[in-house]
Amino acid sequence: MYDIIILGGGPGGYVAAERAAAKNKSVLIIEKDQLGGVCLNRGCIPTKSLLNSAKLYVHALEGTRFGVTAEKVTYDLPTAMAWKREVLDKLRKGIAYTMKAMGITVVTGTGEILDKNTVLVKETGEKYEGRNLIIATGSSPAVLPVPGADSEKVLDSSGILELETLPQSLVIIGGGVIGLEFASYFHSLGVKVEVIEMMEEIVPNMDRDLAQTLRRALKGINFHLKSKVSRIEGGTVFFTPVDSEGASGAKPSQEGAEQSVTGDLVLMAVGRKPNLTGYGLEKLNLDTNRQGIRVNERMETSLPGVYAVGDVNGLSLLAHSASRMGEVAVSSLCGERETFNSKAIPWVVYTLPEAAGVGLTEQDALSQNIRYVKSVLSMKLSGRFAAENGFTAQGICKVLAQAETGEILGVHMAGSYSSEIIYGAAGMIEKRMRVKDVKEIVFPHPTVAEILRETILSIKLENKNA
Numbered sequence: 386m387y388d389i390i391i392l393g394g395g396p397g398g399y400v401a402a403e404r405a406a407a408k409n410k411s412v413l414i415i416e417k418d419q420l421g422g423v424c425l426n427r428g429c430i431p432t433k434s435l436l437n438s439a440k441l442y443v444h445a446l447e448g449t450r451f452g453v454t455a456e457k458v459t460y461d462l463p464t465a466m467a468w469k470r471e472v473l474d475k476l477r478k479g480i481a482y483t484m485k486a487m488g489i490t491v492v493t494g495t496g497e498i499l500d501k502n503t504v505l506v507k508e509t510g511e512k513y514e515g516r517n518l519i520i521a522t523g524s525s526p527a528v529l530p531v532p533g534a535d536s537e538k539v540l541d542s543s544g545i546l547e548l549e550t551l552p553q554s555l556v557i558i559g560g561g562v563i564g565l566e567f568a569s570y571f572h573s574l575g576v577k578v579e580v581i582e583m584m585e586e587i588v589p590n591m592d593r594d595l596a597q598t599l600r601r602a603l604k605g606i607n608f609h610l611k612s613k614v615s616r617i618e619g620g621t622v623f624f625t626p627v628d629s630e631g632a633s634g635a636k637p638s639q640e641g642a643e644q645s646v647t648g649d650l651v652l653m654a655v656g657r658k659p660n661l662t663g664y665g666l667e668k669l670n671l672d673t674n675r676q677g678i679r680v681n682e683r684m685e686t687s688l689p690g691v692y693a694v695g696d697v698n699g700l701s702l703l704a705h706s707a708s709r710m711g712e713v714a715v716s717s718l719c720g721e722r723e724t725f726n727s728k729a730i731p732w733v734v735y736t737l738p739e740a741a742g743v744g745l746t747e748q749d750a751l752s753q754n755i756r757y758v759k760s761v762l763s764m765k766l767s768g769r770f771a772a773e774n775g776f777t778a779q780g781i782c783k784v785l786a787q788a789e790t791g792e793i794l795g796v797h798m799a800g801s802y803s804s805e806i807i808y809g810a811a812g813m814i815e816k817r818m819r820v821k822d823v824k825e826i827v828f829p830h831p832t833v834a835e836i837l838r839e840t841i842l843s844i845k846l847e848n849k850n851a
């Protein structure tokens with residue numbers, strides 16, 4: 386009998402396995418596809434590999450003003466795809482090596498839960514027993530329930546990562562993080578991109594100032610906000626305006642009239658749904674909610690000895706959240722008291738330019754009646770940002786702090802390097818740092834990160850002594 390059986394070898398599952406093995410627990414991972422899960426095989430890493438190739442292409446095209454002129458610049462999709470495959474292959478091998486080195490047993494096959502201590506591997510008929518079970522089965526792309534969603538021209542995020550030729554035009558349904566990353570990628574390569582989003586702003590849970598800055602920075606992409614898709618015919622997507630308060634910036638569609646946009650391909654990027662069926666989960670009769678398997682902050686489900694981590698519990702659909710949850714689950718089953726703090730989880734949109742954030746948005750603070758003060762600075766105040774991007778580039782840093790104590794509540798950034806800076810802000814929020822604590826931290830110069838310090842120090846607190 387193993388100490389722990391982990392169902393699913395994505396960033397939730399394999400990081401839980403590493404943490405457990407480091408604590409001398411015997412661990413079995415059952416993975417039906419490839420180690421690394423969606424993140425490594427169909428998500429974070431393949432998209433970033435392709436986005437970087439597009440960034441190189443754009444830099445080559447736009448180098449003239451920096452004194453670098455490249456001629457006959459081309460983008461070769463098969464080469465970019467081959468590079469992506471090479472990266473994925475090496476990283477998969479890296480995980481497999483770590484599992485082996487740490488004494489973790491990996492079984493390839495589809496697990497089916499028989500009871501909370503027994504999992505059957507369908508392909509071999511082998512049964513495995515464990516004292517604890519960690520469910521890390523992830524999520525799958527959601528599909529809009531509209532006529533034509535099954536058209537051959539409609540792809541999901543996995544399908545579009547396998548393209549062999551670039552389309553000339555692409556319609557993306559969904560202006561969330563995944564939709565925008567693909568929009569930025571294809572637009573950078575000269576593909577005509579239309580994004581249809583039902584809410585009044587892109588990435589609806591992003592701070593509104595940031596979302597607007599990002600949308601303006603993604604010049605050339607056509608956004609149709611407050612627009613509800615009603616049907617799809619081949620590559621033509623039909624949509625109608627929807628009522629929502631406070632339209633921001635982009636023109637909403639004409640009231641009432643059905644409109645349409647056509648692309649060579651359509652990307653369905655309307656979110657993800659937890660994987661809850663097809664592997665015997667119902668036998669455990671766990672509490673679930675709209676998001677997935679219900680867990681507490683220690684990743685415990687309603688059944689003692691059973692934990693659920695990552696996308697399957699829906700708390701935060703991010704790879705680093707899944708990994709942190711995996712660590713917390715192992716800590717819980719070892720009788721320790723670590724918890725998952727969703728308030729300090731950073732997120733990134735790897736568009737060109739990129740955006741990142743952590744903590745409360747201004748809209749959160751308002752709706753929760755939190756007394757806050759804020760500061761918003763342009764990234765152009767950073768010497769490095771100006772040197773590398775010039776003075777017309779879009780970039781902001783916005784910080785919210787508690788009005789009296791000066792505790793940092795939220796940091797939101799759009800502009801180059803945001804993805805590499807935001808973890809520092811996450812550390813500030815996790816450790817409940819105040820404005821005056823940041824005054825004592827020295828940032829290297831010249832870095833874009835300095836804008837974070839400048840923005841924090843420019844906050845005017847109500848209590849001058851805080």
Ligand SMILES: Cc1cc2nc3c(=O)[nH]c(=O)nc-3n(C[C@H](O)[C@H](O)[C@H](O)COP(=O)(O)OP(=O)(O)OC[C@H]3O[C@@H](n4cnc5c(N)ncnc54)[C@H](O)[C@@H]3O)c2cc1C
Binds near residue numbers: 415660694695697
């Ligand atoms: C296009 C795209 C881009 C993304 N980019 C980012 C990003 O930049 N940053 C970020 O943080 N997140 C990103 N994400 C989200 C990230 O991929 C997920 O949050 C993360 O993979 C969730 O990890 P997980 O371990 O919960 O599940 P998954 O990674 O989904 O892994 C679950 C694993 O369980 C296996 N499994 C399921 N059922 C069974 C069964 N019955 N038996 C055996 N195995 C089973 C699956 O095969 C899979 O390998 C992206 C997602 C997509 C789709």
